[in-house]
Amino acid sequence: MFTLLSTDPHKKPRLVGELSGLSHASVSSGEFKYSKGTEIFGEAEPADYIYQVIEGAVRTHKLLSDGRRQIGAFHLPGDIFGLDNGDFHRFTAEAIVDTALRLVERRILERVAKTDPTMARRLLTMTTANLQHVENRILLLGRNTARERVAAFLIEMNGRLTSAGVIALPMNRRDIADYLGLAFETVSREFSAFHRKGYLRFLDPMQRQIIVLDAAGLTGIAQQTSAKLD
């Protein structure tokens, strides 16, 4: 559902170190903390590092000149991002909450990949997984209704960040809206509608802790293509 390693499709890599697991070279890496709201890198900045989320959550986005924002992806613990290949980032990345990241120098990966086909294949696999996710979002943004988008979002998050059956959303309604191409009020209304229908239960007053009571119901609403979602 957005797992970035597909040599091992059911498990996220636990460490960037696994990236180079099969190579002989060791890949230097360091861990850094970013507090809530801080920028990790900006659009069009040189892409010197790639990142893995240790703890917390990251959003990437593009802006239009008048302030309209499109969020490209949410990155959760285990996810690798910033592999924008090409020498410049194509999104701005920010910490949604206090976040710990592991950084790896990109030029080192590239140097390894230059001689090690296995590493090269891993980079390709990760890029391909990204591409696949983004292609599905094209269909979502181009052709799905607001209700379908929100249902798809809940299903995605149910698969990605559930623990003990509870989705604990790190992002606010505006982030979700900008991810789905909607107004935040619309996201709120659809959440309420799903709640009224009995598909969801909210655990906290701010309604970010969510239990999906009827995943099948949501899946039915989130019209999808014949091919599988991930």
Add this chain to the structure above:
Amino acid sequence: MFTLLSTDPHKKPRLVGELSGLSHASVSSGEFKYSKGTEIFGEAEPADYIYQVIEGAVRTHKLLSDGRRQIGAFHLPGDIFGLDNGDFHRFTAEAIVDTALRLVERRILERVAKTDPTMARRLLTMTTANLQHVENRILLLGRNTARERVAAFLIEMNGRLTSAGVIALPMNRRDIADYLGLAFETVSREFSAFHRKGYLRFLDPMQRQIIVLDAAGLTGIAQQTSAKLD
């Protein structure tokens, strides 16, 4: 703007053969013709070949169960597609007009890439170029108005298939609409509006031969991110 080789960023590869240009293995390939409207491959079918357009035009799409369609890309002479990596295609591909394609077996490319880092890098570069294009479309589909989308489409096509200053669109209004996430009537209305404003001239009654009279005007409308379009 969607050129698939970026070791040589300003030129499309003229032949798939160039794909293996730096490898020692020769890559077998064959040329095939597809008449207007025929399917080249279907979504979720095994991806046994990759393709290069010799002549004509190809569209790829996904469908929702109720018939809503999203076109993923248009492929024009020189473009390589079907590099869906992953063993199955994620879109259906069809010939828009009578089309000639060159085919290359994917497993051969993969075998070469397994030992040849240069080939591996080329595959990665092509995939990355795809990713970049798709990421820009996410912003377009998520946050741009109908007018902005149509302007962006015209600019894209002006860059990709102009000859002698004339855009000769191979696709109909419905294809354009399904590419931009709009109704075809909306596309038609925006074309008319740009014509009325003096941005466009139409050369034929079906209005598929178009001259862009004011590219700057269109660019101004097609709100874009701070980073460059391609």
Add this chain to the structure above:
DNA sequence: CGATGACTTGAACGCCATCAATCGCTGTGG
């Protein structure tokens, strides 16, 4: 405890989709 931010809910507007009619071109068969 007042201020700020996140979220929900209501009301009204507007962009774009939908429905519908018309026109011109293309191709086919009598």
Add this chain to the structure above:
DNA sequence: CCACAGCGATTGATGGCGTTCAAGTCATCG
């Protein structure tokens, strides 16, 4: 050769989905 069917495109009329504007609640924090 022409009539006619069918497709592609434009244009008009209408309506609806989602945005925008606005108010109000609740939680958090200085």
